[in-house]
Amino acid sequence: MLFGYFSMISEILKPDTEMVISFSGGKDSSAMLSYLCELYPDIPKHVVWADTGFEHDGLAKWNDEIAKKFNLIIHRVSNPNKDFFLMVRKRKKFPSPSCRQCTSNLKVGPIETWVRQNVKTKNIIMCSGLRAEESVAREKLQPLKLDTQMTNSKRTVHDFLPIHHWTEGQVKDFLKSSGIPLHDCYNYLSRLSCQVCIFNKKRELKAIKANNPEAFEKICELEGEIGFTFKPNGKLTEYIKSKFDNQMGLFD
Numbered sequence: 001m002l003f004g005y006f007s008m009i010s011e012i013l014k015p016d017t018e019m020v021i022s023f024s025g026g027k028d029s030s031a032m033l034s035y036l037c038e039l040y041p042d043i044p045k046h047v048v049w050a051d052t053g054f055e056h057d058g059l060a061k062w063n064d065e066i067a068k069k070f071n072l073i074i075h076r077v078s079n080p081n082k083d084f085f086l087m088v089r090k091r092k093k094f095p096s097p098s099c100r101q102c103t104s105n106l107k108v109g110p111i112e113t114w115v116r117q118n119v120k121t122k123n124i125i126m127c128s129g130l131r132a133e134e135s136v137a138r139e140k141l142q143p144l145k146l147d148t149q150m151t152n153s154k155r156t157v158h159d160f161l162p163i164h165h166w167t168e169g170q171v172k173d174f175l176k177s178s179g180i181p182l183h184d185c186y187n188y189l190s191r192l193s194c195q196v197c198i199f200n201k202k203r204e205l206k207a208i209k210a211n212n213p214e215a216f217e218k219i220c221e222l223e224g225e226i227g228f229t230f231k232p233n234g235k236l237t238e239y240i241k242s243k244f245d246n247q248m249g250l251f252d
């Protein structure tokens, strides 16, 4: 399987191919970045980070430091009209696993806009660190496909998931061997995401309350302000004490 995808990549590589690497500063995108630099040292790379406005403190510097290891720079993008909080205030509701406006408006959209405006080559490969192990939905993703939204008469864009088949253990081992550290948030969370993410399970929300109380409090205050709860089963402070948990799998 692995060799199949990589031989397909070889077929689509052109002399003018450039890679756009979606980067968050988390373990998966860091491992992907290192892996791609190792596999394709000569292909020009654009590392793009979408800042949602609810990122961990110091993440910009953290991301710059990782990119610097590969002699690359981070292109920080954001939605010019809203961040996470403005989006929630405008809609008077939080995004949810089944309505992920945050991902489309604050991450995918800004990255695609940046690519349209800044990457002038005809052949682009958009790389993302999604892994099959993370969810049933992600398991079903094709590791390499033509991006029909981004492709037009001027450019051909493919979407590529270079570490789709990797386990979490492989990711951590690879990072260790590459000398790339894990962000501090991994001391209490399994993923680096927004400081509080709609996909956080109850145990993670409890850990956020203990380790990053300011961020937890921001969500509680916003619940009061808009009259809408972050989780469907009551206010966040009550939810983390309740018997309910988010039954939806990560990214399903």
Ligand code: SF4
Binding pocket: 052, 095, 100, 102, 103, 106, 107, 193, 194, 196, 197, 198, 199
């Ligand atoms: S990290 Fe979570 S809350 Fe933030 S944009 Fe992604 S899904 Fe939404």
